[in-house]
Amino acid sequence: MTEQMFTVGKIVNTHGIKGEVKVLRITDFDDRFEVGNDVYIIKHGQKPIKMTISSHRVHKGFDLLQFEGYQNINDMIAFKGCELKIPQSQQAELAEHEFYYHEIIGCTMVTQAGEEIGTITEILSPGANDVWVVERKNGKNALIPYIEDVVIDVDVEAKKVTISPMEGLLD
16 A cells, blocks of 8 residues: 555454454544454555455544454454554535644644744643643753634644744743
8 A cells, every 4th residue: 555544543452352452542533443444554664455344433542443354353453552443535625724633743842933942742631621741952842722712723734833922831
């Protein structure tokens, strides 16, 4: 497959004896793991394996998936630690001011005054809004909430995010 692939989850373990896997979700789209959807398991050094989801449920904060043709724990043990990816063609169009994680991670963050803060390395989803982790050149990481009062502009083409830092945000 030559199309660019994007990570939507990671298989962290098996669950039970019927071939379910415990997946750490790396997507905020609730319909990503619906029954009938295809995902690709990426096993290091091998070509992607297309899998069709045959069951999905949430248990203790993890997505439990089962795939067509894999109904035994022994079928799935080899995939522990593998990433689940989708091709770019499976990504849906987003509304204005919505972004895919891969569009934000790697962006340079600057203040309105043009002062460079650092590079966005991770996105956390703790609850009401996402928090962008910014690796700074000097000092500890900054945690920037993705809220209208703070994030002024996101230019994914230029890989640049402009913020208006609230008092104490960058301390």
